Amino acid sequence: MAEYTKAQLTDMIIGKLQRNFGRTVDEATPNHMFKACALVLRDIMSRRQMETDNQVWEGQKRQVHYLSLEFLMGRSLEKNAYNLGLLDTLKSALEGLGFSASDLFESEPDAGLGNGGLGRLAACYLDSMTTLEIPATGYSICYELGIFKQKIIDGKQVELADNWLGLGDAWLIPKLDETEEVRFGGTVEDHWDSQGHNHPEHVGYTTVLAIPRDMEIAGYKTRHTNTLRLWDAKSPVPVDMSLYSRGEYLKAVEQQAMAEVIAKVLYPDDNHYEGKSLRLKQQYFFVSATVQSIIRQHRAQYGTLRNFHEKHVIQINDTHPTLVIPELMRILLDVEGYSWDDAWYIVTHTVCYTNHTILAEALERWPQSLIETLLPRIWQILKEIARRYQDELQGRYGNDQGKIAHMAIIWGGEVRMANLCVCACQAINGVSALHSDILKRDVFHDAYVANPEKFKNVTNGVDHRRWLSQINPKLDALIRECTGGSKYLLHPEAIKGLEKYKDDQSVLSRLESIKNENKRRFASYVARESGIILNTDALFDVQVKRLHEYKRQLLNVLHIVYLYQQLQDNPNMDFTPQTFLFGAKAAPGYHVAKEIIQLINSLAAQIANDPICKDKLQVVFLENYRVSLAEKLMPASELSEQISTAGKEASGTGNMKFMMNGALTIGTLDGANVEMHQQVGSENIFLFGLTADQVAERKRQGYRSLDYYQQNQALKRVIDQISAGFDDHISYNDLTNRLLFGSGGSMADEYMLLADFDSYCAAHRRALETYADRKRWNQMSLINIARSGIFAADRSIMDYAKNIWHVPTR
Template identity: 45%
Template sequence: NGGLGRLAACFIDSLAAHRLPGHGCTIRYQYGLFEQKIVGGNQVELPDNWLRDGFAWEYRKPDKSVDVKFYGNAYMREVDGKLELVHEDPTIVMAVPYDLPIVGYHDATVNTLRMWNAEVNRDFSDYGTLTQEQIHQRRQYRDFVESITRYLYPDDSTFEGRRMRLIQEYFFVSAGVQSIVRHYKKTGMNIYDFGRKIGIHINDTHPALCVAELMRVLVDEEQLTWEDAWAITRDTIAYTNHTIMPEALETWNVDMFRPLLPRIYMIIDEINRRHLEEVRRRYPGNEEKVRALSIIEDGVVHMARLSVVGGHSVNGVAKIHTEILKSTTLHDFYEYTPRKFNNKTNGITHRRWLMGANPELTALIDESLGSRAWHRFPEQMDGLHPFVEDAHFRKRLMEIKRLRREGLARYIEGHNGVRLDPDSMFDIQVKRIHSYKRQLMNILHIMYRYQRARQDKNYLTQPVTYFFGGKAAPGYYIAKETIRLINAVADRINKDRSVNDMMKVIFIENFGVSIGELVYPAADVSEQISTASKEASGTGNMKFMMNGAITLGTLDGANVEIREAVGDEHCVIFGLRAEEVMAYYETGTYSAWDEYNTNEKVRTVLNQLIDGTYGDFRSLYDYLLQANDEFFILKDFNAYDAARSEVMKRFHDKKGWARTAAMNVAYSGRFSSDRTIDEYARDIWDIKPLIIS
C-alpha cells in the first residue's frame, strides 16, 4: 500500500514485460489501510475490505502450504557429538499461498505474485472431544492466526500493534523463504549453488528477517555448516533502502523480539557476534565503531543493519538518496563495505501511468514516433525530442491536457460538489500526508495568496485550482490537523465570490491508484516540495512528468534527476539544499521564532491559525513555533512564494508552457521502471530475459 506497494507493482509489471524471471512475495491482507472519508473537514477512517468481492485471478494452492513457528522455547543440545536445535512448544501457523499471475505485455511470460494467507494448523481444525479449557485455548489460537493477515500496517503506536507488525513480517518472510528453498530443491540442483541461482531482494526493512530465516533453513533443516550457510545467504540477499526517515528504519526491542521468535533471535545474535569479531579486527580498540556497526545495540535489533550485513548489495533509490545513505544514514557501513553500495533510481510503469491513464497522449506519441515499440522499450520516447519544437505536436498536447482537465473537473463536481474551470491552472499535490512532504507549507501559502487576493483584485492574474489528496496515518495528529486545515481553507475560498472565479481549493477524498489515473494526466503543476534530504525518490513526480506537468519542487529525491533531464527552463526549483538542511540539524542554529519575527508573510499566515480566520488551529501554530519547525516550512516560505510566482509567469507564456510540457513528456522514458528493473537485473541479480515460445 502507498508508495512502496505501488513501486513493487510497477516492478513486477516491468519484470514480466522484459521477460525476466522474477516473482513477488507478500501477504494476502483482508483489509487495506482504510477507506478515507472527509466528514466536517476531518479525516474519518472506515474499513477497506479488499476481499469483500473476491478476486477472480488468485489461485489457492493448499498443497504448497508451509508451517511458520512462533513463540516456544528454542535451544541447542548435543547429540552424537553434534549440536542440534530443539524448539519446544511453538505456536504453529499454516501459511497457504494464493498465486496471482503477472503477465508480460503482449508476451508469453507469466511470473507470479505469491500472497500468503494465515490459517489454523491442520492439527487444530477438529475440536473433537475436548475440555472447555482446551476449546478456549484453540479459540484463542484461531483468533491469533486469523489476526495475522487481517490488517495491512497495524497501528505501531501501541505494543500490540508493533508486535503484530513483527509477526506479519516474519510470517511472510518464513513462508516465502521456505517456499523458495523447497522449489529450488525440487529442481535437483545442488544446495551449495543456491546463491548463484537464486536472488532474494529485501524491499525496505519489512522483509529484513529473510537474512536470519534463510540461515535457519540452511543450518537447521539442510544441515549446512554455519560458514557455508552464511556464504550462501550473503550471495543470495540484496537490500534496497527506501527512506532515511527514522520511523521507517525498523528496530525491535529484544524483550519483545526474543520470546516471539526465539530461534531467529539466536541466529541474529550469532550473526552479530561473528560480525563484530570482524569489526574489532578491522578497528582494534574502537568500541564506538563497534557500536555503530552492531546489529543489536542497547537491547534493540536494527533491521537496516541486519539487511546490510546479511547481503551482497545495498542500494538507494535516487542519486541524492544514495549519497545521503553513504554520507550519513549508513555511513559507517559504507566505510566498512563500500563495494556493496550502489544506486538504482526508481521508476514507474509507463504502461499504466501513461498508456493506461492517458490513451489520447499515447496515441499522439504512437503517431509521432511512427511506432509502438516504445510500449515495451520506453527509452525510445527519446525520439520525441525533435517534436518539442513542433508546433502541431505542442498544440495537440495542450488539447489533450485540457481534455484531461475536463475529465477531472467532472469527477470533482460529482464527488465534491464544486464546479471547476478547466482552463484554470491545475496545481496538484497528491501523496501521503506527512510533515516532511510539507502539505502544510502548500496550504499556508494558499492562505497567503487568498489574503493578498482579497486586498488587491489585480493580484491574481490567472485562475488556479489547487488540489490535495492523500491519507494521514490514523495516529498521526499533525497530519490529520493538516487535512482539517486544508478543508477549512477550501470551504472558505470556494464560497467567497470575490475570488472563487480565480482560485479554488480541492481535497480529493480517498486518493488511490484509480483516482490517480484521472489526476496525473490533468495536472499542469506537480508539487514535489518535501524538505530536501527527506524524500528518498518519489514516484508521483515521474507520473506527473510523464503526462506533461512541470515540476515545482526542492532538490530532493528524483527531482534532482528530473531537473538534470529537462533543465532549469522546464522545471522550477526552490528552497534549502540537502546539505544546508543537514547542517541546520547538526548545528541546531535554526530558529522558527526568528522566521516568525522577521518575516511578515510568515507571521501573517501563522496568526491566522489562532485568530479564528479558519477556526482553531493552535496545534499547527505550536507545532511550527514551539516545536521549531522540524521540516523548515517557514524557512522555505519566501522561496516557495517566489517559485510559485515564477510558475505563474511561465504559464502565461502559452507557447513556452506547451514547450515545457512537451519537454517533460519527451524526457520521461528514462523514468520508466523498465529501466530500473533492467539495472537491477544487470548489476544486482545477474539475470537475463528468457524468451518463452
C-alpha cells in the same frame, strides 16, 4: 493481431458465466460479468505461466524473488487485458454482450495491498520484470482489508475497512498443496551429539498455516508470465466443538482468530505492545513461508542447497522482510545441517537490500524481548550474527565505541534491521542518485568505507505503459504519431523523438487540447463523486502522496493562505485562477498528519464560502486517494508539487508519473527531482529552496525558525491566521507551535518550511508567469514528456538485472 477474436472471447465469457455462476448473459449482474472476465483472463495467464515455469525449470534459470510487505496493484482487469493485447477485443465483446466496459472496469476495487510509493513501486517492478522476461516472483501477505478506506467527516480523516476481496479474489488462485507452516513462541532445547555439534529443537510453539493465493502477472507483448504470491494465514487447529456446544463461542474459535489476524490489516498501529507484536508476526510469517517455499521447489529440482545462491536472488524491498536473513540461516543450519560458515556464505550471496528511507524512525528497530519471546530460535541466530559482526567491527575500529555502537545489529536492547541488512546483504542500493549518496556519505558511511563495492544506486522508475499509454490514450496516440509508432512502449528512450516537435505549433496546440480534455473529464468525475465543481479554466496544481511532515503539505497550505490574504487585501487584483488539489492518507496513529488533513479541509471550506475567491482560488481535498484515482488525476494535472525538504525524500515516483503526463514540476532538489532537473534543465522545471547540503549546514549553525516569523510580515500573518483558525473556529495552534517552538523535544520547524517559504512563493510566481505564455508552457510540457523515458521501470529493472541480480533480460 490479438490471440483471441471477439467471438472466441465472447464464448469464453459466456462459458464462465454458465459454469461458475449458473447465469446466462441476460441474468448476469455486473459483478458476475466482472468475475467472468477476470476468470477468462486468469485462465489465459495461468496457461502461459505454466509454460514459463517449464522453461525456467528446463533452462535451470536464475530466479528473482522480490519480497515486499506492500504491492499496491490497483485494478487488474483493464491492465491485464492491455498487457495481453486483448483490451480492444474485450471492450468490443462486452459491448456486444450489452455491458459497458468502462463501467465494469470502474466497478473493480483497488487491491488493498499497499499504502504508498513503496507498494506502487513493487507493482511497477513486477510488470517490468515480467515484460523483460526475468523469471521472478513477488511475495507479500494477502491482507483481507489492506490499507483503510479514507472518509472525510467534518474535515477529519476517518478510517473505514476496505474489503477489496469481494471481487478482487477472482484474480487469486489458492495453492493448498503448497501450504507452509510458520512457528511462533515456545522454547529452544539444545541437543549435543558426540561430535560436539548442537541440534537445537524448537518445542512448545504455536503453528500458523501459510496458504499461498497466487496472482498471475502478465507482461506486455510476451508470453512470459510471473506470479505474485500472497500468503493467507489460517490456524491448523479446528474449532473446539466441546467449547462451542457449551456456548463458549468466542473461546471455541480463538485459535482461528489469533492466526487469521496476521493477514487481516496492513500496518496495524504499533503505538502499543500488541501492535508491535502483530507487525513482527506479519513480517516473520511472510518471510518464513516464502523461504520455505523457495527451498522446497529448489530441493525438488536440484536435490541440494549447495547451489542455492547461484540459482536465486532474494531482493528485500525496505527493511520489513529483513528476517529472511536469519530464517534462511535457520533452515540451512537446523534442517540441512550445514556449518555456520557454509550457511552464511549462501545467505550473503543470495540476499540484496533496497533502502527506501533515511528517516531514523523508518529504519526499523525491534525490542529484543519481543523477538526473544515470539521467535526464540531466530533470536539465537540473530545473537550469533551480531556477535560475529561486532567482533569484526572491533577488529576494524578497535575501541572506537561510537562507531561500533552506530553499526551494531543488537544494541541497547534493540535489534536494528537496517544494520543487519548492511552486514548480511551482497548488495545495498538507494533509489535515487542523491539518496544513494546520502547513504554512503551519512547513514551507512562506515559500512560504505569498509565495503564500497556493496553499495549501488538504482533510481526508481514507473510502469510507463500503465501510467502514460493506458491512462492517457490521446497523449499516447500523439506520441505514437510523432515517434513513428509504438516502439516507446518497449523502448521508453524512444519517447525522446517527440522533442523535435517542440516548435511545431500544431503539435503544441494538440498537446494543450489533450490536457484540457483530461481536465474536463477529471472534473466530471469529481462532480459525480463528491458534488464539487472544479474550475477547469484554472491551473490544476496538485499534491498527492502519503501525508508526512517531511513531504510538506503544510508548506503548500502556507502559500495558499498567503494567496488568499492577497485576494482579501485586493479582490480586484490581477489573479491567475488556481485550483489546488490534495490527496493523502495519514497513518491512523500519526496525529500531526491527521491535523494537517483537517487544516486543508478547513481552508478549502473557508475559500469555497468566500465570494471573493469565486473563479479565482479553489482548494479541494480528494477523499480516499488510491491508484484508480491517481490514474484519472495524473493526465489532468498541470503543476506537480514535489516539495519535500531536500535530503529527506529517497526518490519519489509520483513526480515521474506527472512528468510523463506533461505536468511541470515545482520542487526542491530532493530525491529523483535532482535527476529530473538534470534531464530537463533549469529552464523546464521550477526549482526552489535549500539544497540537502544547505539544510544540513543550517541545522549545524543552529536553525531558528522564529527569526523568519519575526522578520517576514507576510509569513507572520499567514502563521497567525492558521493559529487562530478560520470561520469554523478550529485553532491549529499545535501545528504553528511545532513550526515556531518545536514539540515533545523535537526542534522547531524540523523540515524547514519557514526557511523555504519565500523561495517557494517566488517559484510559484515564476510558474504563473510561464503559464500565461501558452506556447512556452506547452513547450516545457512537451520537453518534460520527451525526456521522461529514463524514468520508466523497465530501465530500473535492467539496472537491477545487470548490476545486482546478474540475470539476462529480453
